[in-house]
Amino acid sequence: MTSPPRPDDAHPYLRAASAGIRHHTRTLAPSDGDLPQxxxxxxxxxxxxxxxALFQLLDRLAGRTRPSHPAAGRHLATAHTHLWQVTSEVHAAFHLLPGTPQADAEPRACHPERLPEGPPVLTICQRHLSAGHTVRRKTTPTDLRPHTTTCVR
Structure with missing residues (x-):
């Protein structure tokens, strides 16, 4: 006879990814007297x-949750949209970093062929464009406008 899994045993890979992010955040903190890099x-x-990857997970969770729990599915879909906005801003920041040929280009322009090392099999731009196809299939331009939400609790 097996006992039901404990809540902290569920989704071990997500927990490991979260732990990795927390560790990385701590290691980025500057030491005493050091300037942040x-x-x-x-x-x-x-x-x-x-x-x-998180964007794709939220996309699937929203799709599976919406039929049986429409209100929860809408919240997950909103989180999906907000995460896309975050992903887009990280992509734009990538192109604006010093030393990249794209620094002088328009921030939203994506030109993987101009990366210093050339266009590898999968670049940030190719990944971003691939995720963008999902966004265009499931959201409208109105959905992508910045907006605020309030907690309903």
Missing amino acids: PGDRVHLDALHAHLT
């Missing part, structure tokens, strides 16, 4: 990959 392209690329 700015982010770099590699850091933002890894963060964008994480956000994109």
Whole structure:
């Protein structure tokens, strides 16, 4: 006879990802007297990959939850939209970092062929464009406008 899983045993990979983010956040904190180091392209690329994976997870959760719990599904869909906005801003920041050819280009322009190392198989731009297809299928331009929400509790 097996006992029901404890809540903290559920979704171990998500817990590990969250722990990794907490660890990384702590390691970025400057030591006494040290100046904080700015982010770099590699850091933002890894963060964008994480956000994109989370974006895809929220997309699936919203789709599965909406039929049986419409109100909860709408909240997850709103979180999905907000996460896309965050992902877009990280992508834009990637292109504005010093030393990248895109720094002088328009912030929203995406040109993977102009990356210093050339267009590899999967760049931040290709990942972003791929996730953008999901956004265009499931949201309207009105949904993507910045807006505020209030807690209903």
